[in-house]
Amino acid sequence: MTVKPRRRLLDREKLEADIVAEAVRMFAECGYEGTAVAAIADNAGLSKQNLLYYFPTKQALYRRVLDGVLDDWLARMESLADAAQEPADLLRAYIRAKLRFSREQPHASRVYALEVIGGARLYGEQIARRVVPLLRKDIAVFEGWIAAGKIGPVNATHLLFAIWAMTQSYADFAAQMTLVLGRRQLQKRDFDEAEETIMRMVLAALARPA
Amino acid sequence: MTVKPRRRLLDREKLEADIVAEAVRMFAECGYEGTAVAAIADNAGLSKQNLLYYFPTKQALYRRVLDGVLDDWLARMESLADAAQEPADLLRAYIRAKLRFSREQPHASRVYALEVIGGARLYGEQIARRVVPLLRKDIAVFEGWIAAGKIGPVNATHLLFAIWAMTQSYADFAAQMTLVLGRRQLQKRDFDEAEETIMRMVLAALARPA
DNA sequence: GTCTATAATCGGATAGAC
DNA sequence: GTCTATCCGATTATAGAC
Numbered sequence: 001m002t003v004k005p006r007r008r009l010l011d012r013e014k015l016e017a018d019i020v021a022e023a024v025r026m027f028a029e030c031g032y033e034g035t036a037v038a039a040i041a042d043n044a045g046l047s048k049q050n051l052l053y054y055f056p057t058k059q060a061l062y063r064r065v066l067d068g069v070l071d072d073w074l075a076r077m078e079s080l081a082d083a084a085q086e087p088a089d090l091l092r093a094y095i096r097a098k099l100r101f102s103r104e105q106p107h108a109s110r111v112y113a114l115e116v117i118g119g120a121r122l123y124g125e126q127i128a129r130r131v132v133p134l135l136r137k138d139i140a141v142f143e144g145w146i147a148a149g150k151i152g153p154v155n156a157t158h159l160l161f162a163i164w165a166m167t168q169s170y171a172d173f174a175a176q177m178t179l180v181l182g183r184r185q186l187q188k189r190d191f192d193e194a195e196e197t198i199m200r201m202v203l204a205a206l207a208r209p210a
Numbered sequence: 211m212t213v214k215p216r217r218r219l220l221d222r223e224k225l226e227a228d229i230v231a232e233a234v235r236m237f238a239e240c241g242y243e244g245t246a247v248a249a250i251a252d253n254a255g256l257s258k259q260n261l262l263y264y265f266p267t268k269q270a271l272y273r274r275v276l277d278g279v280l281d282d283w284l285a286r287m288e289s290l291a292d293a294a295q296e297p298a299d300l301l302r303a304y305i306r307a308k309l310r311f312s313r314e315q316p317h318a319s320r321v322y323a324l325e326v327i328g329g330a331r332l333y334g335e336q337i338a339r340r341v342v343p344l345l346r347k348d349i350a351v352f353e354g355w356i357a358a359g360k361i362g363p364v365n366a367t368h369l370l371f372a373i374w375a376m377t378q379s380y381a382d383f384a385a386q387m388t389l390v391l392g393r394r395q396l397q398k399r400d401f402d403e404a405e406e407t408i409m410r411m412v413l414a415a416l417a418r419p420a
Numbered sequence: 421g422t423c424t425a426t427a428a429t430c431g432g433a434t435a436g437a438c
Numbered sequence: 439g440t441c442t443a444t445c446c447g448a449t450t451a452t453a454g455a456c
Contacts, residue, residue, distance in 0.1 A: 028327075029328060029329060030243070030328065031241045031242070031243055031244065031324070031328065032241070032244065033240070033241055033243040033244035034241065034242065034243035034244070034328075036448080036449065036450090037449080037450070037451090038448090038449080038450090046422085047422075047423075048449095048450090048451095049422075049423075049424085049451090049452090050421075050422055050423080052450085052451065052452090053421065053422080054421095056451090057450080057451080058449095058450070058451090110327050113323075113327055113382070113383075114241070114324070114327060116382070116383055116385050116386050117238075117320050117323055117324060117327075117382050117383075117385070118239060118240065118241065118244075119239060119385050120385045120386070120389075124385070124389075127386065127389065128389050131386070132386075132389045132390055135390050136390060139390075154407065154410065155403050155406065155407045157390070157391070157403075158403050158404050158406075158407035158408075159407060159411075161376075161379065161380075161383075161387060161404070162376045162407060162408060162411060164379070164383070165375045165376045165378070165379035165383065166371075166372045166375045166376060168375070168379070168383075169371065169374070169375035169378070169379075170371075172323070172326070172327050172382075173323075173326055173327075173371075173374070173375065173378075175326050175327070175329050175330045175334070176326050176330070176337065176341070176342075177371060179330075179334075179337065179338050179342045180342050180345050180346060180349075180367070181367070193365050193367075193368050194368050194371070196365065196368075197364065197365045197368035197369060197372060197415075198368075198372060200364065200415050201369075201372060201411040201412065201414065201415040202411065204411065204414030204415050204417065205407075205410050205411040205414050205415075207414065246430080246431065246432090247431080247432065247433090248430095248431080248432090256440085257440075257441075258431095258432085258433095259433090259434090259440080259441075259442090260439075260440055260441080262432080262433065262434090263439065263440080264439095266433090267432080267433080268431095268432065268433090
């Protein structure tokens with residue numbers, strides 16, 4: 001009596017997860033309007049009509065995709081800000097986590113970027129609710145360090161924008177980077193070198209004036 | 211005999227420029243697939259059929275838009291790399307020019323970013339032909355400085371990626387930045403602070419080891 | 421839950437008169 | 439060059455049988 005519904009629930013969750021995974025990939029590659037629900041369904045192995053049974057509208061699926069993107073990203077990042085570590089250690093962990101997300105979930109990064117570039121019309125409220133407070137908190141942490149004299153008087157807001165931009169671009173601009181590097185795709189080595197270069201820039205910028 | 215055609219040519223150029231300007235705005239806000247030719251035509255003050263007389267297909271218009279984006283951007287940037295200035299001066303001019311482009315032509319920046327994020331399917335060849343050689347040349351300039359001992363041994367490729375990412379993001383991620391800053395749109399002051407912060411990071415990273 | 425069928429609309433593109 | 443009219447494929451979404 002309780003076993004069967006539980007079993008079915010898991011099946012359904014698995015199916016929905018498959019659909020969402022395929023939707024992430026397609027929205028990232030073709031954009032929201034450029035992606036046909038039928039194409040997502042095909043690649044996920046079910047009919048368009050059946051997909052629309054699980055997700056009543058394309059917008060609902062899209063929101064669900066972005067929910068998942070934020071869930072994953074926030075789970076990786078939230079644990080960082082409240083640690084009472086040294087600035088250099090915390091920043092390395094932060095940059096490493098964000099770069100790792102760009103490497104492991106490039107489609108997720110790109111779907112988010114596409115939404116923001118388009119003015120966050122469909123998902124701006126969630127960004128304001130879930131992302132912005134976190135960014136503000138990070139900025140406050142930086143400013144706390146400055147006030148405590150742990151780092152030099154850098155502009156905390158733009159420092160965070162810079163870290164975000166540099167790490168994000170290894171997902172969003174990978175196509176251009178591979179052209180410059182002459183590779184088919186970015187390698188682990190590229191991300192290691194990115195981390196080192198970004199860390200060098202950030203740490204150097206934080207130095208206290210002599 | 212020569213006057214009339216000349217006059218008409220100018221009219222046509224002006225009309226096409228208007229169409230392209232409107233197309234840039236719409237492609238940036240809605241993406242390629244999300245933009246209807248009819249909407250561009252409406253906003254430019256002519257009929258869809260008439261627009262398709264000037265630009266035979268939507269793709270042709272899109273390519274023309276990106277041609278214009280690159281023309282503008284390259285004209286602003288190309289003059290920088292061959293100057294035999296000091297690294298710090300040249301980098302400030304470079305970062306300033308790129309930030310200025312993000313500020314004055316945010317739509318152009320975003321159309322380009324959308325194309326790259328989508329894998330540069332429609333315009334990759336042109337990027338490979340017109341952009342990549344320039345980026346490689348910039349990287350070579352950095353490496354020349356390192357070899358000459360003018361700057362420390364930074365990774366030139368990733369340094370350029372970082373500069374590109376940081377400056378580009380003030381167009382592409384403006385929607386998120388305004389949410390964080392609590393402003394309706396980015397101000398000149400924000401770009402000044404961005405320039406200062408980015409310059410600080412880049413210059414600090416270039417310092418020779420003691 | 422899955423299938424067949426279909427509604428309803430929109431999009432890019434063309435034909436041909438003026 | 440511009441207009442009216444129209445084609446035709448694709449797309450989201452729904453109805454209803456099984």
